[in-house]
Amino acid sequence: MGIEKGEGSPWAVAVDLGGTGIKGALVNRQGQLLRYREVPTPAAGFDQVWPRIAGLISELRDDGRELGGNLIAGVGVGVPGALQPDTPDVVSWAPNLKWRDVPLGRRLREQSGLPVYLENDADLAAVGEHWQGAGREFMSFAVVTVGTGVGCGLVLDGRLYRGAAGTAGELGHMILLADGPECSCGRQGCLETLVAAPAVIRLARERHAGPGPWPQEARDVFAAAGRGEPVARAIVREVAGYLGWGFANLLNLLNLEAIIVGGGVGQAGELLLGPVRETVARLALPAAGSLCQIVPAHLGNTAGIIGAAALVLRKRGLML
Numbered sequence: 001m002g003i004e005k006g007e008g009s010p011w012a013v014a015v016d017l018g019g020t021g022i023k024g025a026l027v028n029r030q031g032q033l034l035r036y037r038e039v040p041t042p043a044a045g046f047d048q049v050w051p052r053i054a055g056l057i058s059e060l061r062d063d064g065r066e067l068g069g070n071l072i073a074g075v076g077v078g079v080p081g082a083l084q085p086d087t088p089d090v091v092s093w094a095p096n097l098k099w100r101d102v103p104l105g106r107r108l109r110e111q112s113g114l115p116v117y118l119e120n121d122a123d124l125a126a127v128g129e130h131w132q133g134a135g136r137e138f139m140s141f142a143v144v145t146v147g148t149g150v151g152c153g154l155v156l157d158g159r160l161y162r163g164a165a166g167t168a169g170e171l172g173h174m175i176l177l178a179d180g181p182e183c184s185c186g187r188q189g190c191l192e193t194l195v196a197a198p199a200v201i202r203l204a205r206e207r208h209a210g211p212g213p214w215p216q217e218a219r220d221v222f223a224a225a226g227r228g229e230p231v232a233r234a235i236v237r238e239v240a241g242y243l244g245w246g247f248a249n250l251l252n253l254l255n256l257e258a259i260i261v262g263g264g265v266g267q268a269g270e271l272l273l274g275p276v277r278e279t280v281a282r283l284a285l286p287a288a289g290s291l292c293q294i295v296p297a298h299l300g301n302t303a304g305i306i307g308a309a310a311l312v313l314r315k316r317g318l319m320l
Contacts, residue, residue: 010073010318013060013114014308015053016121016301017041017079019096019148022049023301024056026064027309029318031132033302035063046102053077053104054111061112073316075114076308078121079104080149082167088118095184096149117311122151122169123160124307125297129260130155131310133298138257142250143297144171145263145304146243149184150192156254172196174246194242197265203235222268239265240272244279251280251288262297269296 009029016023019041026035039056042048057075064072081094089105109116119127126143129135135143139158145151150172154161161168172192173185180189181199193199197218204221208231224232247259261273273294280289297303313319 010071010313010316011064012073012309012312013057013064013075014305014312015056015075015077016124016304016308017049017053017077018121019080022053022056023305024060025302025305025309026060026067027306029313031306031309033305034067035060036302036305037063041097046097046099046104049097050102050104050107051111054108057108057112057114061114072114073318074312075108075112075116076124076311077104077108077116077118078124078304078308079118080121080151082165083118083120085162085166089116091118095186098184115312115315117315119308119311120151120153120162120166120169121145121304123153123162124311125151125262125299125303126153126155126260126307127160127310128299128303128305128307129262129297132306133303134260134295135258140254140256141258141260142169142171142254142256143260143262143303144247144266145297146195146261146265147197147263149196151263152250154254171246171250174249176242176245191242191246195239195246195265200235200239200265203238204232207231207235218265219267222265222271226271236268236271237275240275241279243272244276245283247276247294248280248283248289251284251292255288256292258293258295260295260297262300262303264301266297267300 012027014025014027023038025033082092084092091102091104105116105118129143140156143153152169152171154169173190175189177189181193183190183193200218221232225236
């Protein structure tokens with residue numbers, strides 16, 4: 001398969017598959033989003049989800065033609081799960097989607113006729129922040145995305161670190177409480193069950209005793225905390241404490257220069273990051289904790305998309 005015919009410098013179609021939404025964009029070689037689209041992730045299984053991704057790719061391809069017919073170099077897709085190095089077309093495990101061994105890359109390639117490259121979504125967020133965001137000034141850092149789940153991409157000595165089986169960086173499945181809430185991975189007490197958006201909502205519902213309904217989304221809980229609502233503030237501090245505990249363990253292990261925090265929950269900003277830093281300062285070894293900067297992602301929820309575009313451009317030998 002060659003690059004799709006057209007005029008001008010090649011572009012990439014980039015897709016970030018999440019538990020609740022599928023984001024996609026047309027991205028140029030400078031990392032600029034030329035068109036952006038988002039659709040909900042179907043609640044059903046793989047057979048309903050992959051056609052939705054294929055449709056989004058088709059729409060973005062049409063957008064490219066409308067914008068001047070530039071070359072489409074390929075499609076990059078970030079998935080919330082693990083890929084086996086020897087079968088890069090197959091998503092071997094995506095717990096929040098309840099997927100095992102699904103041929104996502106092959107289906108999308110057959111449907112689009114374009115080269116399709118898959119990578120873990122948190123790894124692509126790390127690639128995106130390293131290329132165009134908060135990771136540009138660091139050689140060893142983690143990008144931690146806190147949203148529907150918890151993802152973690154690791155850049156060590158300037159290179160993305162995947163691990164022996166491609167599953168490095170599963171910070172969300174670090175077990176903090178042996179008898180904690182049940183996780184989608186089948187275990188109990190994983191960090192994800194204590195800090196991700198569903199955990200924030202669960203805590204809010206358990207503890208709200210006042211009149212009227214409690215907000216239904218994590219961002220509403222953070223907004224209430226920002227207004228000084230006591231129950232919401234207590235929830236945020238609890239979540240920040242668990243997240244700081246996980247970060248301290250990560251720093252003691254890897255001695256990183258920075259942890260870059262993104263995702264929907266991560267967008268709470270200093271309301272969350274302030275107490276996270278306090279916990280890290282208390283729990284991490286002094287040499288590891290004092291060096292590390294804990295900062296918000298510069299690219300917000302587009303980090304994975306930018307990383308997916310970089311994946312395509314690098315695979316096709318087109319990175320600037």
